[in-house]
Amino acid sequence: MKIFIANSAYSDLDGIKEYYENEDALTVGTQFLTSIIEHIQTLADHPDIGRVVPEFDDVKIRELIHVPFRIVYLREKNSIHIIRVWRSERLLSLP
Known part of the structure; x- marks a missing residue:
């Protein structure tokens, strides 16, 4: 199944990266973002796992829950659209 990432989700991921850069923890941030992307990729084979x-x-x-984030996606017949990568304690809003 094809996975698409919306601009809103890209913006969320950039915000996560920027947070870790500001905390002088770029390596930790890079590892964390990599693990989020890997988690997203599982949707290609298991779209209903979330x-x-x-x-x-x-x-x-x-x-999908990727503590402390919620990876919010739209499940369509032949595709997945990642909408948000949102901190779980925040009130969720869609673009």
């Missing part, structure tokens, strides 16, 4: 996002109660809007 749970339905409770705030939206729509079977097409799902999430």
